[in-house]
Amino acid sequence: MSQPRTTKRPASKTTANKTTAKKTAAKKTAAKRTAASKTTARRPAVRETIGTDAAAAVPLSDFLDAAGTLTLDQRKLLVDQALLLLNENYVHLPLKVAMHAVNPLQRLRVMRARMERLTPETMEEEWLFHRAMSNIFHSVRDLHTNYLLPVPFAGKIAFLPFMIEKCYDADGSGHYLITRTVTGYQAPQFGPGAEVTHWNGTPIARAVALNGAVFAGSNDAANLARGLESLTLRPLVIQAPPDEDWVRLTYVGLDGSDQELREQWKVTTNLPPMTDLDAISEASALMGLDLDSDEKSRAKKALYVRDVVELERGQSSAELAAPAAVAGADLPTTMPGVFRAREVVTPSGTFGQLRIFTFSVQDPVAFRDEFVRLAAMLPQNGLIVDVRDNGGGHIYASEFTLQTMTPRRVAPEPVQFISSPLNLRICRRHQDNPAGIDLGPWFDSLDLAIETGAQYSAAKPITPEDGANDIGQTYHGPVVLITDARVYSATDIFAAGFADHEIGTILGVDDNTGAGGANVWTHGLLAALLNEPPPPDETSPYVALPNGANLRVAIRRTLRVGKLAGTPVEDLGVKPQETHRMTRADLLEGNVDLLNKAGALLSALPVRRLDLKTSLSGTTLTVAIDAQGIDRVDLYVDGRPISSEDYTAPLNIDILDVTPSQLLRADGYDAGELVASRRQVV
Structure with missing residues (x-):
């Protein structure tokens, strides 16, 4: 593979290429941009880069030259439907207006009014329309609520062939290091460990902050995390294409020398999503997913973790027929794109580490069961559950898993609709639909809202409480949960439940999670809900969107339980009890300092164990109990108290x-506090 140019300017494109975009009058404005970029930009030479399909990777500028087929009427339709969703369905609108002093509805109305003064000949270039729509949706600082670009942007990623991550010195000063490069990529003294100092001539910290303001998260930590990620990777379905055709990177090379390179943005096809979010299905209706993070997670897998792509055969979150290990130190798993489990040796002891990359799965019970199986194979004296970079997924998967680490009964987070005639209409149609999407629990309160003036519906859990408690605790050792500012959606719900049920210590590499607390529905799903079951609603306000464009909206907001009961997760997130700033060794040596910090926290916590062995002779059940860290054991059969013994x-x-098949439960106490529980079918 040829090296990137670092000093010389390459020759401009040929005259034949310059005239390509002038073939039709409808593309005059696009041709202006094309001609300008091709005569003055002087792009670096094109180099193939390993992505999902190396042959399909093209320069961003060439990709944009061919993009843009929306008519003026189609653009008006998109604005009208965006107004409908934000005004009638968007649950966080009052909160966002108050917290961030924004008015997305008025911005859309102004945009729509100005479109009435345009003609097909005078309308702006399509990429400018997409940017304006994206900016309005980004203004609410909600990664659940998105304008999704049509083809050819949908399913594509713009990328640079390297990743940049931030670390800190002991004195708190920050550094931005190259941590990954695409296979085969070469540049002078460039690779993991090279330190980036400037981005297009701007000091890198300032460039990250400016970029974060464009792709805003719900809090400052999330802003910076998104700003850094988007410097090198942008899913074009959800983020506007980069302004620049290439970037100029200034860095300290691996040998300490000052270096500079110019690297071209490329576009390729991303791996497919896990599920069809427009379909009426349990998976689509129960999604708590930051699509930006999910798209980037799949893109990073395609660009940098080809072993997992091979195991999953190009699918996402695939469940294998037999467990497989990605690396030598990993435990084999049936979900290599979802979990990574291994033992870690720290100065404080040897513990288990279970990384959860996503909750975006079709089968939440299979997810929970694989978590249980992997945790059982790891040391039982302490477990590190790492959910960094996890953008969420199936809400059931996140809340079903909490029970496995606590003796307490799990209370799923309740959710609310915003009160609106359209939400009432949807809930009325699906108020008694146990075979499909059952919205009955929210109907009565929405129906009364017109009389009571209530802003929100009643708060009811999405996750069934029985499902959140049907197997109980399976891991009895202490647990540390590692979070960061990219934790979002169903993973925010997981972190909130972890904190609310006091399962263990939360260790954050940022001061907050991403603070995204909602169930998310697409425009396509909302439209389908008024058409299913038959007959379709002939007066539905939802109109099919053109060219594969889509809209997503936070439809139901989540509230905390426990000591913070009733507090929204959105914009507030989950604050860690302990923090750790990522070090150079963390980025380059497998999170060594972070894991050592987690190990130190685990070693300070009590270790519990509650093992049961049973044998049934006739109708007499003999229970052998071996435990650690408890002083009393209470036994129950099918919920009926049987015995309470000092231990x-x-x-x-x-x-x-x-009798056979009855359920035995043992609860272990320490100084009167429930600290361990075990269930076993006789």
């Missing part, structure tokens, strides 16, 4: 009148 040494207890 000082292993016990053998006989229980009479027991």
